[in-house]
Amino acid sequence: MKKTRLRIIGAIVTAMAVVSAVVWWRHAEQVRLVAAAALPQRPELGAWPEELRERIARAEERARTLFGAGVGLGELARLYHANGFLREAVCCYEGLGWIQPTEARWPHRQATILAGFGEMDAALLKERRAVELAPDYVPARLRLGDLLFKNNQPTDAAAEYQAVLRIQVDEPYAQLGLARVDFEAERWEQARRRLEPLVAQTNSLLGYDLIVTVHERLGLMERAAQGRSSGRASGAYRDVIDPWVDELLGDCYDPYRLGVASGAAARSGDLDTALRLLERAVIIAPSDLSAVFQLGVLHRERREFSSARSRFTECTRLDPGFADGWANLSALLEQLNDRAGAEQALVEGLRRCPESPGLHRMQARKLAQSGRRVEAVEAYRRSTRLRSNEAEPFVELAGLLFEMDRVQEGVEAMMGALSAEPxxxxxxxxxxxxxxxxxxxxxxxxxxxxxxxxxxxxxxxxxxxxxxxxxxxxxxx
Known part of the structure; x- marks a missing residue:
C-alpha cells in the first residue's frame, strides 16, 4: 500500500516536471521567435572599432538561441542605442517589451528615442507604460510630464510634475515644469513665485529664460535686467540626469558622444563621471585630438596637473598645428612656475601656428608683464588683425595704450571692441x-x-x- 502510494506520488511529480519542462521549453521557443523577429538588419559598421562589431555579432547570434535570446536582444539594444543606431535600437526594444513586459527600462528608453524622432503619440504611449511599471522613477515621470506639455495637455503635465514633487520635494525640473505650465497660461504671479527660488536654487541654470519675461510682464524691469545678465553668464539649459539612459555610455564606442556626455557631467558637477567617460573615449580612440584635449582640460580642473601636462603635451604631438594645445600647455607650465618651459611652449606654438590669434594674445600679455610694452602692443595688434570679431583683445590693447598715455590709440582700440561686440x-x-x-x-x-x-x-x-x-x-x- 505504502509502495503504491509512493509510486503514484512519483508519477505525479514526474508528470508535473514533464509538463513544466514542456511549458518552459515552449516559452523559451516563443522568446527565441520574438527575439529573432525583432532583430534589425545590421547597419554598416566598417568604420567602427572591431570590438563593437564583434559584440554586435555575438549578441545577434545569442538572440537566435533557445536559452539566451532575451539576453542577446538586450545586449544588442544597448549597443545600438549607445552608439546612435536608434532605429535599430527601437526594433530591439519592441521585442524586449514582449519578452520582459515588466521591465520599465525598455519602454522608457524607447520613449526617449521616439520623442527625438518627433513621434510624440508613440513616445507618450511608451512613457506612460514606463511610469506604470516604475511609478517612483523620477526621470520617467518628468519626461512624461514634458511630453504631455509639448502635446498641449498642460493639466495632465502638471499632474505628473506634482507627482514628482510628492516623491522628491523641491525637485528642480518638476518646479520648472509647473512654472512653464503657469507661464503658458499667462499666470505671471504664480510663475514668478515658482521661478525666483528655482533660479536661485540652480544658480540660473534653470528658469532664467522664463524669469526675464515674467518680470517684464509684471513691470519689474530692474529684475528683468538682472535676470538677463545672470542667464547669459550661466550657460545653456541642462537636461535632467537619467541613470537608465546614462548607463548606456558604458557601451559607447563613439568618442564624440562620450565627449559630449562628459561635458554635460562636468557642467553638472560630476567630475568623476566626466573623467571616466573621457578616459573611455581616449582608450577607444587614442589619437582623437578632441578627446585627449578635453581630458587635459578636465585634469587641470581637477588640479591633477601632472596628468594635464601629459595630455596637453600629447596634443602638441598629435597635431603640432593645434594652437590650443600649445596655449594650454604654456599656461599650465606658467601656473606650475615653470616659466622657462612656458616660454618655450609659447615660442614653439607660435612657430608652428603663426596665424593663431590666441597665441599672439598670450605673447602680448607676457610682454606687457615683463615691461616690454611697445612689443606687447604689436603682439596685440597681430591678434586683433587675425581675429577681429573678438572684443577682449581690443579691450586689453586699449588698457595698455591708456597706461602708455597713447590715449587716442586706446580710444580707437575701444571702438574696435565695439565693432566686434557692439x-x-x-x-x-x-x-x-x-x-x-x-x-x-x-x-x-x-x-x-x-x-x-x-x-x-x-x-x-x-x-x-x-x-x-x-x-x-x-x-x-
Missing part, C-alpha cells in the same frame, strides 16, 4: 569714463545711456561712473 560692457564703461574725464558731456551721456542698458556692466562700476559724472558736471545723470 554692447561689450568693458568698452562701454571705459568709453563713458573717458568722455567724463575729458569733459565731453554729450559723449558721456551717450555712453552712460548705453552702459545702463547693458546688464553685464557690473552695478558697482555703473555707480562709480554715475558718481564721476555728477562730480564732473554738477548734475545727476
Amino acid at each position: 554692447q561689450n560692457p568693458s568698452a562701454l564703461g571705459l568709453l563713458a569714463f573717458y568722455a567724463i574725464s575729458n569733459g565731453d558731456k554729450a559723449g558721456a551721456r551717450d555712453w552712460l545711456r548705453r552702459a545702463r542698458l547693458q546688464p553685464r556692466v557690473p552695478r558697482e562700476q555703473m555707480e562709480r561712473l554715475l558718481t564721476a559724472y555728477k562730480e564732473k558736471f554738477g548734475e545727476t545723470f
